[in-house]
Amino acid sequence: MKRIIVAGIICCLSWLLYLACVNSLEAYEVAITRNLFTGEVKLQDHGGYHLRVPWVQVARIDTRPARVCITSATRAFNCKLVQFEPSAYKEFVAVQGFRYYWWANRFSFNSGYAEEYRGMRDILRGYAYGVKQYPFVTILRDYVEDQ
16 A cells, blocks of 8 residues: 555656656747746747756747638638738737746636637737737738638
8 A cells, every 4th residue: 555655756756857848839830938946938849858947938839831811700811821920929928928828818718709819810810910010920811711
């Protein structure tokens, strides 16, 4: 019985250490990291597992092209194909600030829409349809779809 308890404690501590000190990136993702003590912001642009200290926050961003649309009840709506530009991450953090973009506004009460009004896709949609063009959002294609 004692061995089972010790094994359980070791497993729990290992899991907590993994959550606090390891982040993983897919080949199509980049990570913006921020050191809470120094305020230093860096970009991780290669995939794999990365060790970090617990006071470094990591926000993963998908760099694949994404279709963002303005939804409405009409039969035609506007869409754009946009992509996050990793080389302009400093401008992105200067304008948007540093947050966990996936977790931002995660609890939402807009269950009637298929589109997600939170997270990185919503941020890309806002900058793609904004009046001012920013270097961290590349518009690959404007198109109109008919349903």
